[in-house]
Each structure stands twice: as structure tokens, then as C-alpha cells.
Amino acid sequence: MQQFSKLSFLMRKVAILLAFVGVSGFSFANEEKEFNVSEMIMHHIKDAHEWHLFGPEHGGTSIYLPIILMDNGLKTFSSSHFYHGQAVEVESKEQGASLHYVKGVGPAAGYAMYHEEIYKLNAEGELHFDGEHPHNTQPLDFSITKNVMSLLMGSFLVLIVMFSVAKFYRKNGAVAPKGLAKFFEPIIVMVRDDIAKANINEHKYEKYVPYLLTIFFFIWFNNMLGLIPFLPGGANLTGNITVTLFLAVCTLLVTLFSGNKNYWGHIFWMPGVPVPMKFFMMPIEIIGIFTKPFALMIRLFANITAGHIIVLALISIIFVNKNVAWAGLSVPMALFISILEVLVAFLQGFLFAMLSALFIGAAVEEAHH
Amino acid sequence: MFGSIAAIGAGLAVLGAGLGIGRIGGSAVEGIARNPEASGKIQTAMIIAAALIEGVALFGVVVGLLGAKA
Numbered sequence: 058m059q060q061f062s063k064l065s066f067l068m069r070k071v072a073i074l075l076a077f078v079g080v081s082g083f084s085f086a087n088e089e090k091e092f093n094v095s096e097m098i099m100h101h102i103k104d105a106h107e108w109h110l111f112g113p114e115h116g117g118t119s120i121y122l123p124i125i126l127m128d129n130g131l132k133t134f135s136s137s138h139f140y141h142g143q144a145v146e147v148e149s150k151e152q153g154a155s156l157h158y159v160k161g162v163g164p165a166a167g168y169a170m171y172h173e174e175i176y177k178l179n180a181e182g183e184l185h186f187d188g189e190h191p192h193n194t195q196p197l198d199f200s201i202t203k204n205v206m207s208l209l210m211g212s213f214l215v216l217i218v219m220f221s222v223a224k225f226y227r228k229n230g231a232v233a234p235k236g237l238a239k240f241f242e243p244i245i246v247m248v249r250d251d252i253a254k255a256n257i258n259e260h261k262y263e264k265y266v267p268y269l270l271t272i273f274f275f276i277w278f279n280n281m282l283g284l285i286p287f288l289p290g291g292a293n294l295t296g297n298i299t300v301t302l303f304l305a306v307c308t309l310l311v312t313l314f315s316g317n318k319n320y321w322g323h324i325f326w327m328p329g330v331p332v333p334m335k336f337f338m339m340p341i342e343i344i345g346i347f348t349k350p351f352a353l354m355i356r357l358f359a360n361i362t363a364g365h366i367i368v369l370a371l372i373s374i375i376f377v378n379k380n381v382a383w384a385g386l387s388v389p390m391a392l393f394i395s396i397l398e399v400l401v402a403f404l405q406g407f408l409f410a411m412l413s414a415l416f417i418g419a420a421v422e423e424a425h426h
Numbered sequence: 427m428f429g430s431i432a433a434i435g436a437g438l439a440v441l442g443a444g445l446g447i448g449r450i451g452g453s454a455v456e457g458i459a460r461n462p463e464a465s466g467k468i469q470t471a472m473i474i475a476a477a478l479i480e481g482v483a484l485f486g487v488v489v490g491l492l493g494a495k496a
Contacts, residue, residue, distance in 0.1 A: 251470065255470070352478075355485060355488065356480070363484065407474070408477045411470075411474065411475070415474075
């Protein structure tokens, strides 16, 4: 208690100091255009065809990722042909704002990129806008985007770590672990005991442990990578609804294919209720099969995206007020949320695996009445 | 994003989630205080219930986000 009050006193002192700095703070001299917070945030949580390293947003240093298009045959070229392409400004019909897109040059000629989406140019060689959305056709885009790159790197990391942990036990047998294995053993045991064994029938849980371990470590590792603001991380992978959709579909398929007679009986012909009620319950239970993975998908997507938005919004406080002294408020708050996000990163992986285990457990449960 | 009616929706979603998770947390602490040996089981049940509520609240946040974007 004594320690805590000392700490809070110290913090108050720092806060007062920061308030004084705020008075004498200096503001940014030359501003080019109005800073748009929601546009900046949306840009950062979306996928991209480049991996921005440092420097200003336009003209800084980036890794240009390959673009792969299926459009009358396979076309591959670097995304730098878009980012160093020909910028076009179009007058928007609504609210007098202007829309910006880039025409590709070199091998990317004939295509344009608008908000990281690739479109084909029309006969006049431009994008035709209706409101804010172009009406041009889109080629099939199989590009290695930032998220795809992050997915490959994250999966590779999980593989390296897990194989090295497995190698330790293969070499030394079941002894007290050292190194990486020492760190991961309690977590793996937690997934097996607290997630799999606790929710799935005792005689059947072993079959599902590898799936639950994979899903837990994949989500956890990629959540943590997403929290790193520079190169190995920085992509919003688990905050991408397509990624979480795929993970949820995996859980749905595992649940459906391991469902036993008892499980399907509870869905199509609920035992222990009157016959009219059985008919009434059937559609509800069938919808229930799909809403459970749907909630899994939304939960992971929204949690991670919301975390990224909060951190970015707190950092934007400085730029909205155009005064560096606001960093005294915004950086500690962003730090606090970032630390909270480390907990959330673990918790979301845990929850996804836990709820998957719960659904699988319900599917393999034997009748007991 | 700011100053739109979608922000009110997001705020309402947070209100509901706050009430729900607050009740779960309070009850869990009460339960652990009465029976400290069951704290592990209570914690797990608490996290699952909180996650379910949070899921519903995040639906609200996502809808708010879509409303703000359109």
C-alpha cells in the first residue's frame, strides 16, 4: 500500500510536469492539409500491397510486394509500378471532395489502384466513378499482400518454434525442459488440460489436441506480431475478417464431422420436449450451428481491429491538436492500451481454442439420460 | 467517424457490455471470496461468459464502424 501511494505521488508529479511542458510546447510549423483521423486509421488497419518501413507515407522507404493478377493469363509485377505510378485526381460528385487513385506504369499499364484495390482501366483509360466506388471490372487478385506476407512469416515462426520444442523432447525424452521448451511446455500443457480435457469427453479429447494447439498458437503468435509496429509485425492479420472467417470455418468443419448420433439428434429431433416443440426447435438449432462459428469470427476480428483503432486514435491526439506536448497524454495512454493488448492477444487465442473445444465437446458428448 | 450518430451506437454497445461484464466480475469475486479453492473454475467460467457478452458488444461496435464509414 505504501509503495502504491508513493508511485501515485510520483505519477502526479510527472503529470504536473507534463502540464507545464504543454504551456511552453511548440507546435508543428508547416501543415500541408487537414489531418483526417478516420482516414489514417482505416488506411492502417487495411491490407496493402507494400510494406511501409520508415519515412513519410508517400516517398518513404517501403518493401514493394509482388502483384499477381489473373486476367487473360497470369500477370506478375512489382507493386512499385503502382506506388510510383501516375497519380490521378478526380472531382467527386458528393460534398466537393476529390478522389485519388494511381494508374500503373510499365508492366502495370492498363490497371489502376484505388484504396489498395486493383481495377482495369476502361476504354478511355480511366476509372469511372459512381459516387465513391469505381465501376470498372476487377481482375482476380492473387497478390502477395502485406497480410499474406505476414501470414507466411507468422506460420513459419510457429513452425520453427514448435519443431524446435518437439526436437528437444525427441532428443532428451520426457525430462525437465530447457530453453524454448521450458517456456512453451506450461502453455502446451494448459491447452491440453484446461482447454481440451476440460471441455471434451475424457476418452476422445486426445484427437483434438493438435487442432486446438495449432489454432491457439497461430492466433497468439499473429496477434503478437500485429502489436509490433515495424517490420516483422505491423500487419493487421488477425484483424482481417477473411482470416478469422477461415479459422471459424475450420472449427465449423471439425465440429460437423465429429458430431455423433446424439449431437444430430439434439439438432433435428430434440429429445425430451413435446412433438410440436421439436418442429419449432429444429430451425433454431440449425441456425445455431452457424451462429456459433460466426460469433467466433466476429469476436477475433473485432477485438483485434478495435485494439489497433484505439492505439492509433490515442496517438492521433497529438496530430489532431497539432501540439507535441499532447504526447505527454497520448503516449502513456497508448502504452497502457498496448500492454492491455498483449493480454488480449493471449486471451483471444485462448478463447478461440476454448470455445472451439466447447463446440467440439458438445458434438462428441454421449447421451446420459 | 466522430460526431456521427454511429458513435452513439458504439457508446450504447459499450454501456451494455460494461454492465454485463461488471456483473460477471463482481459475482466471480464474490464466489472466489466464499470458496477460494474453486477460483480456477470460477475464473474460466467468468472469462467464457465475459467473452460471450463482449462478442455481442463487438457486433454493436462493428455495426457502428460500418455506419460511420458509409
